Amino acid sequence: MNGCYHQTVDQPKTPRTYLLVLLFVGLRGFGNLLLAWGTKHLPAALGVHPAAYLQAMLDPAVAAGIAMLIFSLFTRMALLSVADLSFVLPVTAVGYVLAAALGKLFLHEEVTAVRWLAAFLIFAGVAVVGSTPQNTTKEACAK
Amino acid sequence: MKWLLVAITVLATALADLLQSYELKRAGEQSVSARGIARLAVVVARRRYLILSIVCYAFSFFAFMALVQSQPLSFAVPASAASFILETIAAKLVLREQVRPRRAAGTLLVLCGIILLAH
Numbered sequence: 001m002n003g004c005y006h007q008t009v010d011q012p013k014t015p016r017t018y019l020l021v022l023l024f025v026g027l028r029g030f031g032n033l034l035l036a037w038g039t040k041h042l043p044a045a046l047g048v049h050p051a052a053y054l055q056a057m058l059d060p061a062v063a064a065g066i067a068m069l070i071f072s073l074f075t076r077m078a079l080l081s082v083a084d085l086s087f088v089l090p091v092t093a094v095g096y097v098l099a100a101a102l103g104k105l106f107l108h109e110e111v112t113a114v115r116w117l118a119a120f121l122i123f124a125g126v127a128v129v130g131s132t133p134q135n136t137t138k139e140a141c142a143k
Numbered sequence: 144m145k146w147l148l149v150a151i152t153v154l155a156t157a158l159a160d161l162l163q164s165y166e167l168k169r170a171g172e173q174s175v176s177a178r179g180i181a182r183l184a185v186v187v188a189r190r191r192y193l194i195l196s197i198v199c200y201a202f203s204f205f206a207f208m209a210l211v212q213s214q215p216l217s218f219a220v221p222a223s224a225a226s227f228i229l230e231t232i233a234a235k236l237v238l239r240e241q242v243r244p245r246r247a248a249g250t251l252l253v254l255c256g257i258i259l260l261a262h
Contacts, residue, residue: 023175032211032216033216035208036211036216036219039208039211039212040211040212042212053205056208069204071175073200074180075175076163077163077167077173077187078172078173078174078175078179078183080167080168081167081168081170081171081172081173082172084164084234084238084240084241085160085161085231085234085238085240086230086231086235086238086240086242086246087246088164089227089230089234090249090250090253093224093253093256093257095220096220096221096224096256096257096260097256097260099216099220100217100220100260102216103215103216103217104217107216109215109216109217110217111217115259115260117259118255118256118257118259118260119260120256121252121253121255121256121259122252122253122256122257122260123256124249124252124256125251125252125253125254125256126249127249128245128246128248128249129245129249129250129253131245131249132243132245132246132249136240136241137238137239137240
Protein backbone atom coordinates (compact mmCIF):
# COMPACT_ATOMS: atom_id res chain seq x y z
CA MET A 1 0.00 0.00 0.00
CA ASN A 2 1.75 3.18 -1.20
CA GLY A 3 5.14 1.44 -1.00
CA CYS A 4 4.61 0.75 2.72
CA TYR A 5 4.85 -2.61 4.50
CA HIS A 6 4.67 -3.94 8.05
CA GLN A 7 7.72 -5.08 10.01
CA THR A 8 7.48 -7.13 13.19
CA VAL A 9 9.42 -5.50 16.05
CA ASP A 10 9.32 -5.56 19.88
CA GLN A 11 9.63 -1.99 21.13
CA PRO A 12 10.13 -1.64 24.93
CA LYS A 13 7.93 0.74 26.96
CA THR A 14 9.14 4.21 27.91
CA PRO A 15 8.14 6.53 30.84
CA ARG A 16 6.47 8.73 28.21
CA THR A 17 4.12 5.86 27.30
CA TYR A 18 3.07 5.46 30.97
CA LEU A 19 2.59 9.24 31.28
CA LEU A 20 0.31 9.25 28.23
CA VAL A 21 -1.68 6.32 29.68
CA LEU A 22 -2.14 8.12 33.03
CA LEU A 23 -3.09 11.39 31.36
CA PHE A 24 -5.60 9.67 29.09
CA VAL A 25 -7.21 7.63 31.90
CA GLY A 26 -7.55 10.70 34.17
CA LEU A 27 -8.95 12.98 31.48
CA ARG A 28 -11.43 10.39 30.25
CA GLY A 29 -12.57 9.40 33.76
CA PHE A 30 -13.24 12.94 34.94
CA GLY A 31 -14.58 13.97 31.51
CA ASN A 32 -17.15 11.16 31.58
CA LEU A 33 -18.04 12.04 35.17
CA LEU A 34 -18.72 15.69 34.28
CA LEU A 35 -20.69 14.60 31.21
CA ALA A 36 -22.83 12.18 33.24
CA TRP A 37 -23.38 14.70 36.05
CA GLY A 38 -24.23 17.50 33.60
CA THR A 39 -26.65 15.47 31.44
CA LYS A 40 -28.45 14.05 34.49
CA HIS A 41 -29.20 17.60 35.63
CA LEU A 42 -30.63 18.78 32.29
CA PRO A 43 -34.28 19.85 32.39
CA ALA A 44 -35.34 17.53 29.51
CA ALA A 45 -34.28 14.17 28.04
CA LEU A 46 -31.86 14.38 25.09
CA GLY A 47 -33.74 12.01 22.73
CA VAL A 48 -32.63 12.08 19.07
CA HIS A 49 -33.07 15.77 18.21
CA PRO A 50 -29.67 17.43 17.42
CA ALA A 51 -30.80 20.80 18.86
CA ALA A 52 -31.17 19.19 22.29
CA TYR A 53 -27.50 18.10 22.17
CA LEU A 54 -26.34 21.58 21.15
CA GLN A 55 -28.41 23.05 24.00
CA ALA A 56 -26.87 20.50 26.40
CA MET A 57 -23.37 21.66 25.39
CA LEU A 58 -24.13 25.09 26.87
CA ASP A 59 -24.29 23.52 30.33
CA PRO A 60 -20.94 24.29 32.08
CA ALA A 61 -20.43 20.73 33.39
CA VAL A 62 -21.23 19.20 29.99
CA ALA A 63 -18.94 21.73 28.24
CA ALA A 64 -16.07 21.02 30.65
CA GLY A 65 -16.62 17.27 30.22
CA ILE A 66 -16.53 17.63 26.43
CA ALA A 67 -13.31 19.73 26.60
CA MET A 68 -11.64 17.05 28.75
CA LEU A 69 -12.81 14.28 26.41
CA ILE A 70 -11.46 16.17 23.36
CA PHE A 71 -8.06 16.54 25.06
CA SER A 72 -8.21 12.86 26.02
CA LEU A 73 -8.80 12.06 22.32
CA PHE A 74 -5.55 13.86 21.37
CA THR A 75 -3.73 12.07 24.19
CA ARG A 76 -4.98 8.71 22.95
CA MET A 77 -3.91 9.59 19.40
CA ALA A 78 -0.39 10.30 20.69
CA LEU A 79 -0.49 6.95 22.51
CA LEU A 80 -1.65 5.08 19.40
CA SER A 81 1.20 6.64 17.41
CA VAL A 82 3.74 4.80 19.61
CA ALA A 83 1.88 1.69 20.83
CA ASP A 84 -0.22 -1.20 19.48
CA LEU A 85 -4.02 -0.92 19.61
CA SER A 86 -4.04 -4.36 21.32
CA PHE A 87 -1.69 -2.88 23.99
CA VAL A 88 -3.52 0.43 24.44
CA LEU A 89 -7.01 -1.12 24.82
CA PRO A 90 -6.37 -3.31 27.90
CA VAL A 91 -3.86 -0.97 29.56
CA THR A 92 -6.27 1.99 29.43
CA ALA A 93 -9.06 -0.27 30.80
CA VAL A 94 -7.98 0.96 34.25
CA GLY A 95 -10.34 3.79 33.30
CA TYR A 96 -13.33 1.49 33.84
CA VAL A 97 -12.30 1.03 37.47
CA LEU A 98 -11.87 4.79 37.81
CA ALA A 99 -15.35 5.31 36.26
CA ALA A 100 -16.92 2.95 38.83
CA ALA A 101 -15.04 4.64 41.70
CA LEU A 102 -16.03 8.13 40.52
CA GLY A 103 -19.63 6.96 40.00
CA LYS A 104 -19.70 5.80 43.63
CA LEU A 105 -17.97 8.89 45.04
CA PHE A 106 -19.76 11.65 43.16
CA LEU A 107 -22.95 10.17 41.67
CA HIS A 108 -23.67 7.81 44.61
CA GLU A 109 -23.93 4.79 42.31
CA GLU A 110 -23.75 1.37 43.97
CA VAL A 111 -20.38 -0.46 43.89
CA THR A 112 -20.89 -4.06 45.08
CA ALA A 113 -18.31 -6.68 46.14
CA VAL A 114 -18.57 -8.18 42.63
CA ARG A 115 -17.49 -4.84 41.17
CA TRP A 116 -14.46 -4.71 43.45
CA LEU A 117 -13.57 -8.23 42.21
CA ALA A 118 -13.99 -6.86 38.67
CA ALA A 119 -11.60 -4.04 39.52
CA PHE A 120 -9.03 -6.58 40.76
CA LEU A 121 -9.34 -8.62 37.52
CA ILE A 122 -8.89 -5.47 35.43
CA PHE A 123 -5.80 -4.40 37.39
CA ALA A 124 -4.35 -7.94 37.07
CA GLY A 125 -5.01 -7.97 33.32
CA VAL A 126 -3.48 -4.52 32.91
CA ALA A 127 -0.37 -5.67 34.81
CA VAL A 128 -0.02 -8.71 32.53
CA VAL A 129 -0.55 -6.75 29.30
CA GLY A 130 1.66 -3.97 30.63
CA SER A 131 4.53 -6.46 30.78
CA THR A 132 4.37 -7.04 26.99
CA PRO A 133 6.16 -4.85 24.39
CA GLN A 134 4.21 -1.67 23.60
CA ASN A 135 4.68 -1.86 19.85
CA THR A 136 5.02 -5.04 17.79
CA THR A 137 4.62 -3.56 14.32
CA LYS A 138 6.41 -0.88 12.40
CA GLU A 139 5.15 0.73 9.24
CA ALA A 140 8.07 1.05 6.84
CA CYS A 141 7.70 3.10 3.68
CA ALA A 142 9.94 2.99 0.61
CA LYS A 143 11.41 6.40 -0.29
CA MET B 144 -33.38 1.89 22.79
CA LYS B 145 -30.51 1.43 25.26
CA TRP B 146 -29.09 -1.55 23.32
CA LEU B 147 -29.31 0.37 20.03
CA LEU B 148 -27.28 3.14 21.66
CA VAL B 149 -24.77 0.55 22.95
CA ALA B 150 -24.49 -0.98 19.43
CA ILE B 151 -23.86 2.42 17.78
CA THR B 152 -21.28 3.28 20.46
CA VAL B 153 -19.46 -0.05 20.06
CA LEU B 154 -19.33 -0.25 16.25
CA ALA B 155 -18.42 3.40 15.75
CA THR B 156 -15.69 3.22 18.41
CA ALA B 157 -14.17 0.04 16.91
CA LEU B 158 -14.01 1.52 13.41
CA ALA B 159 -12.59 4.81 14.71
CA ASP B 160 -9.86 3.06 16.71
CA LEU B 161 -8.81 0.83 13.82
CA LEU B 162 -8.57 3.77 11.42
CA GLN B 163 -6.61 5.83 13.97
CA SER B 164 -4.19 3.09 14.89
CA TYR B 165 -3.45 2.33 11.24
CA GLU B 166 -3.01 5.95 10.18
CA LEU B 167 -1.14 7.25 13.24
CA LYS B 168 1.52 4.54 12.95
CA ARG B 169 2.12 5.84 9.41
CA ALA B 170 2.16 9.47 10.58
CA GLY B 171 4.92 8.88 13.15
CA GLU B 172 5.32 9.65 16.87
CA GLN B 173 3.01 12.40 18.21
CA SER B 174 3.06 14.41 21.47
CA VAL B 175 0.51 16.30 23.61
CA SER B 176 2.51 19.48 24.25
CA ALA B 177 0.90 22.70 22.93
CA ARG B 178 3.01 22.47 19.76
CA GLY B 179 2.43 18.72 19.56
CA ILE B 180 -1.35 19.10 19.65
CA ALA B 181 -1.21 21.78 16.93
CA ARG B 182 0.92 19.43 14.82
CA LEU B 183 -1.45 16.55 15.53
CA ALA B 184 -4.44 18.68 14.46
CA VAL B 185 -2.67 19.34 11.13
CA VAL B 186 -1.94 15.62 10.72
CA VAL B 187 -5.64 14.83 11.35
CA ALA B 188 -6.80 17.49 8.87
CA ARG B 189 -4.55 16.08 6.12
CA ARG B 190 -5.40 12.39 6.44
CA ARG B 191 -8.77 11.07 5.23
CA TYR B 192 -8.81 8.03 7.50
CA LEU B 193 -8.25 10.22 10.57
CA ILE B 194 -11.07 12.56 9.52
CA LEU B 195 -13.32 9.52 9.05
CA SER B 196 -12.28 8.25 12.49
CA ILE B 197 -13.33 11.59 14.04
CA VAL B 198 -16.75 11.28 12.32
CA CYS B 199 -17.07 7.76 13.79
CA TYR B 200 -16.11 9.11 17.22
CA ALA B 201 -18.80 11.78 16.89
CA PHE B 202 -21.46 9.09 16.28
CA SER B 203 -20.07 7.09 19.19
CA PHE B 204 -19.97 10.17 21.43
CA PHE B 205 -23.58 11.28 20.84
CA ALA B 206 -24.87 7.71 21.27
CA PHE B 207 -22.85 7.46 24.53
CA MET B 208 -24.13 10.85 25.71
CA ALA B 209 -27.74 9.68 25.30
CA LEU B 210 -26.84 6.40 27.04
CA VAL B 211 -25.32 8.01 30.15
CA GLN B 212 -28.36 10.25 30.53
CA SER B 213 -30.75 7.32 30.85
CA GLN B 214 -28.50 4.63 32.37
CA PRO B 215 -26.03 4.56 35.30
CA LEU B 216 -22.45 5.42 34.35
CA SER B 217 -21.46 2.06 35.86
CA PHE B 218 -23.62 0.32 33.21
CA ALA B 219 -22.92 2.59 30.25
CA VAL B 220 -19.12 2.41 30.48
CA PRO B 221 -18.73 -1.40 30.74
CA ALA B 222 -21.51 -2.06 28.18
CA SER B 223 -19.74 0.07 25.60
CA ALA B 224 -16.58 -1.95 26.28
CA ALA B 225 -17.89 -4.74 24.02
CA SER B 226 -15.79 -3.04 21.35
CA PHE B 227 -12.83 -4.53 23.22
CA ILE B 228 -13.21 -8.02 21.69
CA LEU B 229 -13.94 -6.70 18.22
CA GLU B 230 -10.92 -4.40 18.27
CA THR B 231 -8.43 -6.94 19.65
CA ILE B 232 -9.35 -9.45 16.92
CA ALA B 233 -9.18 -6.74 14.26
CA ALA B 234 -5.81 -5.54 15.61
CA LYS B 235 -4.40 -9.02 15.01
CA LEU B 236 -6.09 -9.69 11.66
CA VAL B 237 -6.18 -6.25 10.06
CA LEU B 238 -3.32 -4.33 11.71
CA ARG B 239 -1.18 -7.50 11.98
CA GLU B 240 -0.19 -6.83 15.59
CA GLN B 241 1.47 -9.65 17.55
CA VAL B 242 -1.19 -10.73 20.08
CA ARG B 243 0.93 -13.35 21.87
CA PRO B 244 -0.35 -15.63 24.70
CA ARG B 245 0.64 -13.25 27.54
CA ARG B 246 -1.11 -10.27 25.94
CA ALA B 247 -4.15 -12.42 25.04
CA ALA B 248 -4.35 -13.72 28.65
CA GLY B 249 -4.12 -10.21 30.08
CA THR B 250 -6.75 -8.98 27.65
CA LEU B 251 -9.10 -11.82 28.68
CA LEU B 252 -8.61 -10.94 32.38
CA VAL B 253 -9.49 -7.32 31.64
CA LEU B 254 -12.52 -8.41 29.60
CA CYS B 255 -13.77 -10.65 32.45
CA GLY B 256 -13.36 -7.70 34.79
CA ILE B 257 -15.34 -5.39 32.51
CA ILE B 258 -18.16 -7.95 32.16
CA LEU B 259 -18.27 -8.40 35.97
CA LEU B 260 -18.28 -4.64 36.39
CA ALA B 261 -21.58 -4.49 34.47
CA HIS B 262 -23.33 -6.69 37.10
